[in-house]
Amino acid sequence: MLLPNNLVFNMRFRMVLSILAVILIAEVGAAQTPAASISKPAIDPNGESxxxxxxxxxxxxxxxxxxxxxxxxxxxxxxxxxxxxxxxxxxxxxxxxxxxxxxxxxxxxxxxxxxxxxxxxxxxxxxxxxxxxxxxxxxxxxxxxxxxxxxxxxxxxxxxxxxxxxxxxxxxxxxxxxxxxxxxxxxxxxxxxxxxxxxxxxxxxxxxxxxxxxxxxxxxxxxxxxxxxxxxxxxxxxxxxxxxxxxxxxxxxxxxLPEIPADRHVALTEQQPVSIKRINETVTQIDFGKAAFGNIVMPVPPGRGTASVHFGEKLKDGRIDQTPPGTVRYGMTPIRLGQQLGNWVVPAPVDTRNVAQSGLMNANPPAVLTPPAWQSVMPFRWVEIEGVAADFPFDLVRRRAAYSATWNDDASAFECSDETLNRIWDLCKYSIKATTFAGVYVDGDRERIPYEADAYLNQLSHYTTDDDVQMAARTFDWLMENGTWPSEWSPHMVFMAHAEWMYSGDTEWLKHRYESLKSKTLMHRSGDDGLVRSDEADQNRHDIVDWPKQERDGFVFTEINTVVNAFHIKAMEQMEEMARAIGKQADAEAFAARVKLARASFQDKLFDQDAGIYRDGIGTDHSSVHANFFPLAFGLVPAEQRDGVLSWLKQKKMQCSVYAAQYFMDALFTAGAGQKALDLILADGDRSWKHMADSGTTISWEAWEMKYKPNQDWNHAWGAAPANLLPRHVLGAQPRTPGWTTATIRPCPGKLMLAHGKVPTPRGPVEIDWTNKATFNLSLSLPEGMSAVVELPAPDDSTGVFVDGAPRAAIQRGDRWHVDGEVTGSVRFEVK
Structure with a gap:
């Protein structure tokens, strides 16, 4: 029989029909353009692929x-x-x-x-x-x-x-x-x-x-x-x-189904307490130093009756907060006292939302389950054992913490002259490790499902913190089968595939997934001008821009908006690049034509010539930071307009969420405003990673503070963007060609005096050590099989570049020295 949610079902399809009115218009126009050949997946005639x-x-x-x-x-x-x-x-x-x-x-x-x-x-x-x-x-x-x-x-x-x-x-x-x-x-x-x-x-x-x-x-x-x-x-x-x-x-x-990725890809690690404190006659508090997803194993307490184990992420007045705000976790598990010898596992309480496999019709895909053999897990730092005598051997209590089975703490490193930035790196790197517990990237503990944007940010940071990263590809496959609804989340699947290809260089992996990505570009919503349309349902629900809603800097939603179209164009550019890589030349040319059309329309219709910045969309004069840093981060701003957009953005504060801050910071670092990005990361107040690190949390948050997202959780890796921003921009190491055959080394020192670290790649670590004093000096060590193009800071009074003590041809472009040719092995640079 049909379950009694016909109302939900019918409301959903009334909304779908309004969306399809826009699709009808868009597809009629698109049929006369190259979009016709790249709007949906093609099936190989012989079936082998x-x-x-x-x-x-x-x-x-x-x-x-x-x-x-x-x-x-x-x-x-x-x-x-x-x-x-x-x-x-x-x-x-x-x-x-x-x-x-x-x-x-x-x-x-x-x-x-x-x-x-x-x-x-x-x-x-x-x-x-x-x-x-x-x-x-x-x-x-x-x-x-x-x-x-x-x-x-x-x-x-x-x-x-x-x-x-x-x-x-x-x-x-x-x-x-x-x-x-x-x-x-x-x-x-x-x-x-x-x-x-x-x-x-x-x-x-x-x-x-x-x-x-x-x-x-x-x-x-x-x-x-x-x-x-x-x-x-x-x-x-x-x-x-x-x-x-x-x-x-x-x-x-x-x-x-269900798939349980952690079965094969995650291991439980037993951890000793960092401190043990007797709170009163009946309660002992154990601190494990950092939060982790897991449960505990402990000797069987002697006696009769029951006791309680309290798990928590947050303290209040020196005790585990049993009524924490938002989705900050607390739970209690009763245990029996007995005469048995040996240990037993005390599972964490089960949150039914974290195991739901079929939620509301128009809501969440299935939660990612953990192996039944583990028993249930939750994120916690502290436990309080209540009702067990003081002479119990509390020092034998162990936390069983779940991390990626291949995680390597020594794979990456970062240290610089700013101690707060070092603490932020430590927080964000551990946040990535701690959230590998499910075997795929999940959105923290509120729902335990992957979301496309969350997963992409996780992916970027996992690549820069660990040296055996297969979780990104697994998460991509999961999301292709269990996608979510926001408009911009769909192009994130293209970003994920492109990032995996650039990281691994695996064109076979890419070939097996390329066709399915065509449905993720939003092409079906674009018109004959190449721009994506958003109907009323899209504007009210699907177009995210930023999350939560109050982080949108007053963004005005219109039928053709700047943020959704920036994602659309960037996704098509990456599809063109990937199509060429796997020999789909006709597709590549069709994508290139569509990008050219959309870029021209984007600039003509969405750029405010008088103000020198982008509007939120057609039909409004409002300009949010999002309407400007997304195009800048995606390379959509023409060279002659870039300085104006950047100058405007440099006047702004962190007027976006921790999610969108990834792109805001990327835009600033890439456009030559690295010090502005560092200033925002290190800003006083409650809208920075400095505030997050100063709070004492050990896993990054979903939002800057509870008042900005009252239901936020404290174990959300999309809040850990510095885990990739610092290696990619401050140290300056990024892949230039797929599989890291060639790297770009482009440090952004700002006012920092020094930085050194190790960036993992599939070919081995890239090691970087630079000082920024009277001259800029950089020591670079590349793994075998990798070469690098090097761009170095160009102070106003600098005249050239020396490599291993000898002058080296270099061209100054703006605030950068572009060193001639590529380098390999271990090399020393000096800008004089």
Whole structure:
């Protein structure tokens, strides 16, 4: 039956239909531009790349490509045979080929090629078989509709309730007819109506998790529905019964859910207390020095009755705060006193939101689970054991803290002449380590789900703090299957793929994921001028700009806004670059043309010539910091306008959240205002990382202070941006070419007197040591197989660059000396 949240469901699709009105306009215009070839994923005609891609993403084949092992035909009619690695179905009456095994929660992927002429097929899932019935196979089906009706991707209930979404009179039960009009309108919109390639291969992806069902056709979501009729069943494929027709299927894969990445990629580390204090006659407080996700193991306390273990992130008046603000964590677990010998694990209390696999329809994807064998974990620094005698061996209590199994504390280092900056580095580096507990990047402990923007910031900082980083690629795959709703979060998936490629240089990994990224550029919302449109629902909910809302510097939302379009253009630029890297030259040229069009429109329509800065959007004269630092960070500001935008931004304070500050600081460092960036990082007041470090927290916060986000948590790695800003900009090491074959060394010293450190790369560490006194001196050590292009600060009175004591050709451009050629190995530079 349909669960009693029809109201939520119907409200959601009324909103979707308003969005699709904008999509209709956008796609009509885009059809006459190069966008037509790059607006949605393409499927390889021979299927080989799709096969390898699914294996790469952790899927298990349902079909071995050789025979029909694992499948059966419950009908007396119909023929199924294997031809060139495909399953071909032939019949003159309807039949289904089904798996021999049943499945419950999963994501299944199947490619279908319909025959010419009248044709109808589909993928059965959680379906049932009654060998004694005439209609032997019944249950859920994802429709593959070859007719002019074009309901491909629809949700059908074979031999039972028939059409669920869309629904239609005479072919649906009454409970589904309530949304007949809106569901049919939904399938009439171009993006959904044209999702199926009628004369080619089509990829169907169906996700079932608890009662939530999603269907996607060629990357277009056609169904998101709740139905609890079936919790498990078979997978099946259909021949509709047209005589002489051959239906073709290939690349049949499944990934059973839930995935628990920490099973293989995270280890528990037992940690001793830093201090133990008897609070009163019944309570002992244990401090582990820093917060971590975990639980405790302790000897069994003697006696009868029960005691309590209190876990907390925050103290109040010297005790664990049992009513902390926001999502700062506290919990209590009762324990039994007994006569047993040995130790037992005391699990942390379970927050149901952190294990939810199917939340509200229009809310969160599934939470990332931790291994059941661990028992439950939570972030805490202190425990208070209440009700255990004072002579108990509290020094034997251990915290079992969860960190990435490959984390290397010695992989990275940073130290400079400002002690506060050093404390900020320590805080932010540990924040990245502490939040690796789930095996993929999650948004702290409030929801324990990945979000695209959070994950990208985590990724940048993980690369600069650890030397064996596979978590970024895992998180990317997770988010491609469990995406969230904000507009700008979608292009972050392109950023994540590009960053992973630049870090690893792995073009095979990129090839397996490139096509799916086309749906993440927001191209489907762009018009014939190349700019993305935002309808009312986008402006009210999907367009984030910054979070929480009060951090938006008064941003005015309009149909065409600067921030969303800056993300769109940057994502397309990176898609062009990645397309060239994997040999997709036609795509690269199409992206390049689209970027050129969008850049021209962006500058013409969104730049205020009189003020010399960008407006928030078309139809407003308001200019927020976000409308200016995002374009500057993304390299979208023309050279002749850059100084004006930078000058304006240098007058501003930290008028954004800890998330957007990543981009604000990137913009300032890259544009030559490194000292301004350091001033903001180190500013007095409560809107800086200095304030965060001075607070005593040991993991970065989700916001600058509780008053800016009352529900914030204290274990949120998107607040740890200096973990990448300091190595990338102050030390100055960044990849220039994929896989760090070439690096850019571009230190931004500002007023700092010295800095030294170690930046991990897949080829080994880059070691940098510079002093900024009467002259600027830099010692650089590169790992084998890496060369570097070097850009050094150019003080006003400097005349040239010396390398290992000898003059070296260099060109001064603005405030930088660009050293001629590339260097390798260990090199000393001096700017005189």
């Amino acid at each position: 799709g096969y390898r891609a699914l294996l790469s993403r952790g899927y298990t084949p349902l079909f071995n490509g050789q025979d029909l092992t694992g499948w059966r035909n419950p009908y007396p009619h119909g023929e199924a045979k294997v031809v060139d690695g495909e399953i071909h179905l032939l019949a003159d009456k309807k039949f289904f080929l089904v798996t021999e095994k049943t499945y419950s929660d999963f994501r299944v992927s199947v490619e279908i090629h319909l025959p010419e002429g009248p044709a109808n097929s589909g993928v059965m899932f959680r379906c049932h078989v009654d060998d004694d019935a005439e209609k032997k196979v019944y249950g859920y089906q994802a429709e593959c509709d070859g007719s002019d009706r074009r309901w491909s991707g629809g949700f059908f209930d074979e031999a039972r309730r028939r059409w669920i979404w869309p629904s239609t009179k005479g072919r649906s039960t009454d409970q589904f007819l309530a949304h007949a009009e809106e569901s049919q309108q939904f399938f009439a919109t171009p993006r959904v109506r044209n999702a199926l390639n009628r004369n080619g291969w089509n990829r169907y992806e169906i996700t079932c998790l608890k009662d939530v069902i999603r269907i996607e056709v060629n990357g277009v979501e056609t169904v998101r529905f709740r139905d609890a009729t079936d919790a498990s069943g078979y997978i099946g494929i259909q021949h509709h019964g047209e005589a002489g027709q051959t239906y073709r299927f290939r690349n049949l894969f499944i990934k059973e």
